[in-house]
Amino acid sequence: MSHRSARAAVVVAALAFALAASACGGGSGSAGSTSSATPTVAGNRPASTATLSIITPKNGQVVHGATVQMKVSLKGAKIVPATSATIVPDEGHLHVILDDQLISMTGQTTQPLSNLTPGQHLLKVEFVASDHAPFDPRVIAAVAFEVAS
Numbered sequence: 001m002s003h004r005s006a007r008a009a010v011v012v013a014a015l016a017f018a019l020a021a022s023a024c025g026g027g028s029g030s031a032g033s034t035s036s037a038t039p040t041v042a043g044n045r046p047a048s049t050a051t052l053s054i055i056t057p058k059n060g061q062v063v064h065g066a067t068v069q070m071k072v073s074l075k076g077a078k079i080v081p082a083t084s085a086t087i088v089p090d091e092g093h094l095h096v097i098l099d100d101q102l103i104s105m106t107g108q109t110t111q112p113l114s115n116l117t118p119g120q121h122l123l124k125v126e127f128v129a130s131d132h133a134p135f136d137p138r139v140i141a142a143v144a145f146e147v148a149s
Helices: 003-025
Strands: 051-056 062-064 068-075 091-098 101-106 110-113 119-128 134-148
Touching: 051 119, 051 134, 068 091, 068 119, 068 134, 091 110, 101 110
Parallel strands: 062 134
Antiparallel strands: 051 068, 068 110, 091 101, 091 119, 119 134
């Protein structure tokens, strides 16, 4: 197996694991969640018809330099101020999680990811309700990318 094929296999495996683990979190407070960045809330959570995808960086992309521009696409939903007691199924904001650490709660669909170290990174972005808790099912996207040294 070539170095490039091995690296692609690692990226695909990491992404599959992250998505499977994220799906286990489902807002029910289960222990299967890989990130404590988005709180889980007991009880019924609203469903959202929103769709979310990460445009950049692309899954498996090798980036050069310590900064990469994140760009996401959110369809079927509206970004609103991050703190509100009023929960609307298609209104919320984004939680940006890099390597299982919450780095941003934002109302923007673009953001620089700075001070990246060389190696593999896992980026997850989740559309959450205005109370910071996830929808059920979760509206989340993930990509694995590499920063070249």
